[in-house]
Amino acid sequence: MKYLTYDLYKEFTCIGGDCPNTCCAFWKIFVDDDSADYYRSVPGPFGRKLKDNLITDDSSRTHIKLHDGVCPFLTDAKLCQIYQELGEDKLCTTCSLYPRFQWFYGDLAFTGLHLSCPEFARTLLLRDDTIQFDYGEDSLPPSDDAMDWPLFNTLVSGMTRSIELMQNRSLCLSDRMRLLLIFNDALTQHFDDGTDCAPLFPVFDSDNVSALAARLENIPKNHADKLSFFLNFGRHLDKFNSNTIVVLRPFLTLHSSYSVDEINSYLAQCDTPEYRLQWEQYSVYFLFCFYMKAYQTRNPRKCIALFAYMYCLGYYFSALLAAEKKRLPTLLERTELLSKLARAFEHSFDKQFDVLYAVSEESGFAETSALLALLC
Ligand code: SF4
Incomplete structure (x- = not known):
């Protein structure tokens, strides 16, 4: 399996009690079945608290009952009581993963962090240099989905070209964003028409985009x-x-x-x-x-x-x-x-x-x- 991530991924550490906007409030915290079964088996007063605060909804998914929008296991010091009482390995999948995420397409796993975590947002959005990407590979087999490889590979190239456009600091931001739109507009048109999109890519490479940007001059820039x-x-x-x-x-x-x-x-x-x-x-x-x-x-x-x-x-x-x-x-x-x-x-x-x-x-x-x- 191949892994694609950005360089900030490895550097991320949750700041726990110092977080200005904990992730333990104001959204549903789904609990996977194995964790829910385990929580329901915990004895004693803490086990009772766990049982009392698990809800199973109409679609049989279990989540934590929030109190005024806040997880009842969040302590006054903004720490997790489940973590404190039962240990890190007993956190449900949602809590142990967040803010990390992983999406799989064929032989490629996209591994990243959600911007809804203020600590990750801080490291990403206060950074001056361009974001770099890391590739990794391990011996796990690729997901066994039947893949449309030509489509998948074209989209990986489309994403790469789109990121290159946005990181091209020789252009102003609005030109970059507008070229991003025009490129993907044309790419989507090729998909709709069933035509070969290969000739589109060189048109938007770094040697040609300045000339393209010059043609955007007549589009007004106001808010x-x-x-x-x-x-x-x-x-x-x-x-x-x-x-x-x-x-x-x-x-x-x-x-x-x-x-x-x-x-x-x-x-x-x-x-x-x-x-x-x-x-x-x-x-x-x-x-x-x-x-x-x-x-x-x-x-x-x-x-x-x-x-x-x-x-x-x-x-x-x-x-x-x-x-x-x-x-x-x-x-x-x-x-x-x-x-x-x-x-x-x-x-x-x-x-x-x-x-x-x-x-x-x-x-x-x-x-x-x-x-x-x-x-x-
Ligand atoms: S939002 Fe991010 S930094 Fe804040 S508690 Fe959650 S994981 Fe940690």
């Missing part, structure tokens, strides 16, 4: 469409799950406190080199996590559209925070903001991203012209 996108998103907020709503509703409230002119002025001010660097790191993370979803949909363009929506929301929320604070948020405050945004969507991201895409598509925000307007 006006971010406001329309945000308002449209707000109108559909109730379609998202409760985690998403809890995190995002305060921004809608904040929005109503400021004039459009005030917000527009902060949108312009949020376009700083430091923020742009954070977006580069965020985009690489996003592509690594979600690009290969196109193996099921044959639609890599959808991943870029979703990135555009997250970028737009994150950008707009930064401007709202700036309006509230009467100053630009610090890089650390922005990191916390993007980590919160990830938390809102990445728990059951398939469903949440599908809702986000559907409501945006319905309102015309999936059109290429609309996406180009958002990506600036």
Whole structure:
């Protein structure tokens, strides 16, 4: 089996009680069957507490009963009581893995960390140099799924080219993002038409992208469409799950406190080199996590559209925070903001991203012209 990860993976350590936003609150903590059986067998008062706080839902999945949104096993010192009482090896799969994740496609496992963990967000989004990737291999057999290898290999190349585009610092951020969209638009068109996409790749290699970027000059770069996108998103907020709503509703409230002119002025001010660097790191993370979803949909363009929506929301929320604070948020405050945004969507991201895409598509925000307007 081959493994692909980024260099930050090995360096990650949970900061436990020092974490500004513990992962033990405000989302469902599913407990795998083996752990649930074990917890139900633990004797004594702690065993009773375990039994009292496990719930099995209609689809026979067990999860922990949260108290005011918080795991009842989180101590006042923000440490895990299950870990303390029973040992690390008795944590359920959810708790022992998070924030790590692994996705398997054929002979390749993608191994990473979720941005919803503020400590990982800090190491990723406060970093200056480009993210590097590591390959590893072990003797485990590949997953036995019947693979469409030509599609899989093309998508790995598509993801690699997309990341190269986003890490090309000779171009400004909006040109990179727009070329990312145009490249994946064309790639998706090839999949739809059943035509050979091999000639597309050299067009977007590092020798040619500057000339391509020059052709984007006539597309206006202003932030006006971010406001329309945000308002449209707000109108559909109730379609998202409760985690998403809890995190995002305060921004809608904040929005109503400021004039459009005030917000527009902060949108312009949020376009700083430091923020742009954070977006580069965020985009690489996003592509690594979600690009290969196109193996099921044959639609890599959808991943870029979703990135555009997250970028737009994150950008707009930064401007709202700036309006509230009467100053630009610090890089650390922005990191916390993007980590919160990830938390809102990445728990059951398939469903949440599908809702986000559907409501945006319905309102015309999936059109290429609309996406180009958002990506600036
Ligand atoms: S969110 Fe990250 S740093 Fe915080 S407690 Fe969870 S794993 Fe540790």
